[in-house]
Amino acid sequence: MRPRSAPPRRVTIVDVAQHAEVSTTAVSKVLRNAYGTSPAMRAKVRKAVAELGYRPSAAARGMRGQTYTIGVMLPDIRNPFFAEILDGVTEWLSDTEYQILLGPGCNGEAAEARVTETMIDHSMDGVILIAPVSSRSRLQHVASTVPTVVVGRHSHSTTYDSVADDDIAGAALVVDHLADLGHRRIAHIEHLETDPARIAEMPNAIRAEGYRQAMRAHGLADDIDIVSTTYTQQGGYLGAQQLLARPRRPTAIFAGADIVAMGVLEAIAQAGLTVPDDISVAGYDNTTFANFEPISLTSVDQAGREIGRSAARLLLERIAELDKPAAHIRLSPTLVTRRSTAAPPR
Amino acid sequence: MRPRSAPPRRVTIVDVAQHAEVSTTAVSKVLRNAYGTSPAMRAKVRKAVAELGYRPSAAARGMRGQTYTIGVMLPDIRNPFFAEILDGVTEWLSDTEYQILLGPGCNGEAAEARVTETMIDHSMDGVILIAPVSSRSRLQHVASTVPTVVVGRHSHSTTYDSVADDDIAGAALVVDHLADLGHRRIAHIEHLETDPARIAEMPNAIRAEGYRQAMRAHGLADDIDIVSTTYTQQGGYLGAQQLLARPRRPTAIFAGADIVAMGVLEAIAQAGLTVPDDISVAGYDNTTFANFEPISLTSVDQAGREIGRSAARLLLERIAELDKPAAHIRLSPTLVTRRSTAAPPR
DNA sequence: TTGAAAGCGCTAACAC
DNA sequence: GTGTTAGCGCTTTCAA
Numbered sequence: 154m155r156p157r158s159a160p161p162r163r164v165t166i167v168d169v170a171q172h173a174e175v176s177t178t179a180v181s182k183v184l185r186n187a188y189g190t191s192p193a194m195r196a197k198v199r200k201a202v203a204e205l206g207y208r209p210s211a212a213a214r215g216m217r218g219q220t221y222t223i224g225v226m227l228p229d230i231r232n233p234f235f236a237e238i239l240d241g242v243t244e245w246l247s248d249t250e251y252q253i254l255l256g257p258g259c260n261g262e263a264a265e266a267r268v269t270e271t272m273i274d275h276s277m278d279g280v281i282l283i284a285p286v287s288s289r290s291r292l293q294h295v296a297s298t299v300p301t302v303v304v305g306r307h308s309h310s311t312t313y314d315s316v317a318d319d320d321i322a323g324a325a326l327v328v329d330h331l332a333d334l335g336h337r338r339i340a341h342i343e344h345l346e347t348d349p350a351r352i353a354e355m356p357n358a359i360r361a362e363g364y365r366q367a368m369r370a371h372g373l374a375d376d377i378d379i380v381s382t383t384y385t386q387q388g389g390y391l392g393a394q395q396l397l398a399r400p401r402r403p404t405a406i407f408a409g410a411d412i413v414a415m416g417v418l419e420a421i422a423q424a425g426l427t428v429p430d431d432i433s434v435a436g437y438d439n440t441t442f443a444n445f446e447p448i449s450l451t452s453v454d455q456a457g458r459e460i461g462r463s464a465a466r467l468l469l470e471r472i473a474e475l476d477k478p479a480a481h482i483r484l485s486p487t488l489v490t491r492r493s494t495a496a497p498p499r
Numbered sequence: 500m501r502p503r504s505a506p507p508r509r510v511t512i513v514d515v516a517q518h519a520e521v522s523t524t525a526v527s528k529v530l531r532n533a534y535g536t537s538p539a540m541r542a543k544v545r546k547a548v549a550e551l552g553y554r555p556s557a558a559a560r561g562m563r564g565q566t567y568t569i570g571v572m573l574p575d576i577r578n579p580f581f582a583e584i585l586d587g588v589t590e591w592l593s594d595t596e597y598q599i600l601l602g603p604g605c606n607g608e609a610a611e612a613r614v615t616e617t618m619i620d621h622s623m624d625g626v627i628l629i630a631p632v633s634s635r636s637r638l639q640h641v642a643s644t645v646p647t648v649v650v651g652r653h654s655h656s657t658t659y660d661s662v663a664d665d666d667i668a669g670a671a672l673v674v675d676h677l678a679d680l681g682h683r684r685i686a687h688i689e690h691l692e693t694d695p696a697r698i699a700e701m702p703n704a705i706r707a708e709g710y711r712q713a714m715r716a717h718g719l720a721d722d723i724d725i726v727s728t729t730y731t732q733q734g735g736y737l738g739a740q741q742l743l744a745r746p747r748r749p750t751a752i753f754a755g756a757d758i759v760a761m762g763v764l765e766a767i768a769q770a771g772l773t774v775p776d777d778i779s780v781a782g783y784d785n786t787t788f789a790n791f792e793p794i795s796l797t798s799v800d801q802a803g804r805e806i807g808r809s810a811a812r813l814l815l816e817r818i819a820e821l822d823k824p825a826a827h828i829r830l831s832p833t834l835v836t837r838r839s840t841a842a843p844p845r
Numbered sequence: 846t847t848g849a850a851a852g853c854g855c856t857a858a859c860a861c
Numbered sequence: 862g863t864g865t866t867a868g869c870g871c872t873t874t875c876a877a
Contacts, residue, residue: 521847521848522847522848522849523848523849524847524848524849525846525847525848528847535846535847536846536847537846537847540846540847559853561853562852562853562854562855563852563853564853
């Protein structure tokens with residue numbers, strides 16, 4: 154009745170070697186498809202591995218060679234857009250022998266440092282950092298320790314690769330769409346970026362800049378109206394409240410992220426207004442939420458899956474060739490128009 | 500200009516020992532707060548650790564002792580309820596030196612096996628399996644290898660601990676609420692469970708059973724109406740379509756999960772009906788989605804955070820004492836009534 | 846209280 | 862093409 158009397162000793166490479174009547178080196182080589190193994194040997198080893206149910210210990214492997222494990226850090230597990238990226242990563246890696254482990258959702262530099270350290274401590278073969286907020290030097294440090302791909306920042310690092318969408322273009326898609334519908338007072342809710350070093354590469358800051366540029370291009374420079382909050386539902390709610398209280402209320406709100414748009418919709422409903430009759434709303438990320446029929450939110454599609462696939466591909470390439478020059482992929486977003494945007498009230 | 504010319508050698512316990520002028524054994528002991536270290540020695544070692552920025556290698560640790568890492572497996576990263584549980588786990592472990600790593604979202608037994616194996620391969624100190632679908636014997640196997648807590652199954656295992664909510668009571672809360680409002684034709688959408696071994700412990704099956712019991716208790720045995728699909732948005736959509744096509748349409752739908760309710764709402768909207776005027780809808784899990792003001796879905800709250808905290812606590816207790824008897828915690832759910840439920844149309 | 850030394854499971858030189 | 866051997870960084874006996 155003792156549940157775990159004897160935690161049975163794990164099958165090791167030595168057991169496999171004995172069972173197959175070869176050396177441990179041979180087993181190791183076969184397992185890694187390394188050079189210098191005869192077909193006969195491979196067959197013997199594979200058979201023994203199967204019969205004994207052997208699995209290599211990633212911990213032991215990590216001390217000498219690879220662990221065949223990729224770490225993925227994502228800031229907020231609740232944001233469905235990140236799940237999309239993750240799907241792409243998973244899809245790309247599913248054909249390989251690499252495993253994935255995720256860091257727990259982390260907000261802020263301290264938590265990010267903790268997560269990346271943990272991944273390094275486990276000697277993961279590479280890490281994918283999704284929308285990190287850490288300083289550039291911190292990312293540099295991580296990348297100098299382990300092959301790294303950064304997703305969602307417009308980086309120009311020579312140390313790590315990056316994948317992001319063209320946020321300037323994405324913001325322009327929204328403004329163009331709203332302007333074409335006849336809107337002039339188009340407001341934007343941004344995630345405030347104070348650190349000047351980060352303004353150049355954080356997507357939120359670039360979306361705001363893209364909004365400004367597009368407004369100017371439409372001759373709407375005087376109508377530029379940005380509220381600075383955070384990319385959260387709460388941020389959208391508070392930001393929208395500010396905008397709705399304006400003497401000349403905007404006729405359209407471009408939220409920097411779908412999660413922000415959720416808060417915006419909530420504030421609008423609470424104010425007794427209707428979307429899109431009284432006010433149009435657009436988001437960014439094209440999450441499942443935006444696609445939810447009763448919501449039907451116009452949103453910028455970043456092709457998260459493709460971003461994830463690209464990130465995984467770049468990482469494997471870097472693992473294979475540590476010195477290869479850094480690649481920086483910019484994917485073009487598209488606009489998915491839905492019922493939350495329409496012509497402004499007259 | 501070479502980006503990663505020399506990946507600098509990691510600081511090891513030997514470096515710390517030399518710097519502090521003590522033995523590696525001493526360093527190891529201090530790091531683990533082990534018995535037999537003088538205050539003076541501790542001070543010296545701590546100082547050296549800080550000065551050198553030393554971090555223990557989890558990989559190396561894993562070969563002999565603990566890795567101070569907990570693995571959490573969750574089936575679907577998109578379901579916000581799981582994020583809630585995760586928050587609870589994170590909260591409880593934040594006071595400890597344990598780190599968390601998550602498995603990638605997995606659906607199906609094969610994927611679950613892969614994830615748990617990966618965690619074991621990395622010699623994690625313990626694993627928390629959230630709503631696993633694997634067979635009982637498979638869970639037993641995992642638990643006999645590594646301390647395990649299973650979340651969301653009504654298990655009676657002697658090998659692993661478990662935490663779940665009382666799904667019979669949760670279903671009753673919904674039926675009671677709807678019956679009190681005057682509903683009789685209350686339908687239920689369940690996630691189909693065919694494996695007889697699993698019916699007794701899977702929450703979806705127990706919710707369906709709770710629905711049946713509660714309906715009978717209200718004298719509504721003849722109105723029992725269950726559609727079997729899956730716990731997905733698509734499942735809810737298709738299930739609702741079936742129900743709406745009934746000759747005597749139900750006046751209320753109890754979806755087995757909020758994600759299912761999303762699909763239900765979509766089908767209802769598409770059918771040109773209104774919630775709650777034409778039909779009431781209730782969900783299960785009280786996700787952020789249910790709380791979203793424009794939706795305002797009545798839902799059963801499982802106290803996910805508390806579930807996570809309990810799971811983490813049980814796991815640490817088991818890690819400390821491997822032979823302790825298995826504990827099975829059942830938390831009582833509560834009902835959060837919102838605008839999606841009202842009296843039936845007359 | 847402290848430290849020397851053996852090994853955890855694996856990979857990588859380097860023989861043969 | 863194959864096997865022997867020396868570690869990787871850490872924990873853990875076991876002596877001192």
